[in-house]
Amino acid sequence: MSKGTIKKVAGPLVIASGMRDANMFDMVRVSNQRLIGEIIEIHGDEASIQVYEETSGLGPGEPVESLDVPMSVELGPGLISSIYDGIQRPLDDIMKVSGNSLKRGVEVAALKRDKKWQFVPTVEAGAEVEGGDIIGTVQETIVVEQKIMVPPNMKGTIKEIKSGEFTVDETIAVLSTADGDKELTLAQKWPVRVGRPYKEKLNPSQPLITGQRVVDTFFPIAKGGVAAVPGPFGSGKTVIQHQLAKWAEADIVVYIGCGERGNEMTDVLNEFPELKDPKTGQSLMERTVLIANTSDMPVAAREASIYTGITIAEYFRDMGYSVALMADSTSRWAEALREMSGRLEEMPGEEGYPAYLGSRLAQFYERAGHVISLGKEGREGQLSVIGAVSPPGGDISEPVSQATLRIVKVFWGLDSALAYRRHFPAINWLNSYSLYLDNIGPWFTKNVSPEWLECRQEMMNLLQEEANLDEIVKMVGMDALSASDRIKMEAARSIREDYLHQNSFHDIDTYTSCEKQLLMMKLVCAYYDEAQEALKEGAPLNELINLPVREQIGRYKYTEEKDIKAEYERIATELTRQITNAKGKGED
Structure with a gap:
């Protein structure tokens, strides 16, 4: 066991001398208060230590002791429904020891x-x-x-x-x-900075169904895939993360609040135990691990929190489970990297972030995947990672967003203009994308309907054409459009307001099954196709725009799952009847 003394203290960075026998990434106990730290740089017999607790009051000459083991997490029974800080200390046990205020140097076992x-x-x-x-x-x-x-x-x-x-x-x-x-x-221990081994990584071929229409239909993520959710302040990143944690089709959910506001973590802690899991009827906490590392906690612990979370997620993946990990937000994690890099006096990269920002992000996201686990059974497990990014001022040209986009295959770009118009989820359908569609398209065709991809493409085309026509409308007004283009604009408005807009606080609308999503798509597409045919046969444009059935199509999303087929048949029949009436008025 290597022992040394403190030479210098600079915020969360402590430099200790006499540490020649220590190794990189060893865990250490700093001062007589036994604060937890980790060695991140070694020069001769001097070690630079990032301390995961408040360092005020520390001074030169105090002892430092290396534990000769890398920072590790305990993996075993007791993880599920636990609430940990960034270095896997259970917050409920800490509260019993030190009260409501987090005291320094508290040593509590991760598993009871x-x-x-x-x-x-x-x-x-x-x-x-x-x-x-x-x-x-x-x-x-x-x-x-x-x-x-x-x-x-x-x-x-x-x-x-x-x-x-x-x-x-x-x-x-x-x-x-x-x-x-x-x-x-x-229980077993595993170092957090080392990915748990597996036999083979497979190509993702199955979607992670989330019940969020804009995600499942337009920009799906695969089980074992990675996605980024960048967006400015107030655009709904955290709400989307909460929705995905609640409804994503995963056996286990690991939610990491990395440097987020305390009230947001409080919402999670209050909501999750009360939420009923739609698959099991039990509390959502019965399959969730929470890591709460709020913005007022020591900055260095943010850097550890996402590694702690993903190692726990890999452990459940190795059992053959499908695991969804939410990291909210990686920007706060990158800020912790930047602060520690500055204290170490490293050469800064773009906007002061360290030059290794991109490689660290890649190391984190690459631990996701659909794998065959070790062992004779050859169990298949999936770990999907969804990371929120909080670019300053919503500018995604900044380094964290750009480094993330080079790694992930799904981009859900949040738009402050949509959020301002109260359109949630505020995912911009014109600049978001999913590169998993070719891999998982056959799954939708086989398991939902051969019409799925066809309806999706028709709706995407309408939204693209609406964006082009919108430019003309802004210049010369709606009256300059042909009747056919007016119907296009109306159908696109239906897609935006009736399909893509989803109320996460509504009991029924908060989650939409794939079957219901398909029926909703078919109703919107049926209105567009039948209205275009009726136009050709001379039906009046205003009649087609003001069909009473359009309101019923809009309200179809509030239909309970057990009634979706009967209600779909009723609305489809009513749509055909009203279109036929409109044609009759044209002939008159």
């Missing part, structure tokens, strides 16, 4: 040491096992069964295995390896 878990073995003594093999299960919550795996770097024969109730640090099995007998417990 006194709670016993019912372990059910799935292998017998004498079985040959390797890293990633499942040796038993623990029912962690009503929804999540945690699979106890052999640590990735171990291989051997099960010498002894027990069943019954155990705490996370009691021995449940003994593994006979080439290096001698190893005791296995319910």
Whole structure:
């Protein structure tokens, strides 16, 4: 164990001498208060340490002690429904020790040491096992069964295995390896900066259904994919992240509040336990891990929080689960990088960010994916990552947004003009994109309907044409458009107001199944196609624009799932009848 003394303190950066035997990224305890830190640079016998707690009051000469292990997280039963800070300290346990104010130097175990878990073995003594093999299960919550795996770097024969109730640090099995007998417990540790290994990475081929129409229909993300949500202040980034966390078709949700406002994390902490999971009927917290690292917490802990979150997510991915990780927001994480880089007196890159900003972001996002896990079973797991970006002034030409866009394959560009008009989600359909469409298009064709991609393309074309016609309208007015173009504008308005606009606080409209999305698309497209045909047969334009059924099409999104087919048939029949009447008026 390497011991040294503090030489200099500069905010969250502490420089210690006498640390020649320490290694990069070792965890350290700083001063007699035993503050947690991590070595991020070594010069000779001097180590630069980023401290994850408030450093006020520290001075030269105080002791520094290296723990000789990299920063790691504890993985095992007890993770689900927990609320951690950026370095995996459970906030509820800290509150019991230090009250409502977060005190410095508090040492609390990440997983509760006194709670016993019912372990059910799935292998017998004498079985040959390797890293990633499942040796038993623990029912962690009503929804999540945690699979106890052999640590990735171990291989051997099960010498002894027990069943019954155990705490996370009691021995449940003994593994006979080439290096001698190893005791296995319910928990294992893993360094956060190293991605957990897997056998093979597969091409994503399945969409992550979110129930948000603008996402699922126009800009879908694949299971195991990565997406960025950049947008200015007030454009609804956090609400979108909350919606995706609530409704995304994932077995496990990991939500990281990285440097966000405290009241936003409070909303999450208040909402999630009360929300009913639509798939299980249980509380959403029964399959969620929260990492709360608010903007008033020490800045260095932001840098660790996203690694803590993604390592926990990889652990559940290795069990064969589909995991969705929300990082809100990576801009605050990049600001922490910039501050630490400045304290280290590194050469600044663009806008003061360190030159390695792009590579660090890539290392984070590349840990997402659809993989075959280690172990003989060949389990498939998916880890999807959705990162919010908060560019200053909404300018996405800044370095964090640009570095992110070079990595991700889905871009949901939030628009302050749409937010100002109260159009939510405020995703701009003209500059957003998804590069997964070719991969996951066949899934929609097979599992929803062959009409899905056709309807989607027709709606996209209408929105593009509306943008072009809008330029003409601004210059010479609506009257300059032909009757056919007026119908196009009306159909595009229907798409914008009736389809893309979605109320996240409405009990029914907050989530829309793929089947209902298809029926909604077919109604809007049917209005456009039938109105264009009626125009050719001489129907009056005003009659077609003011059809009473259009209001029913607009209100169809508030139809309950059990009634969607019957209501669709009724509205479609009514649309045909009213179009036929309009044709009759044209003939008169």
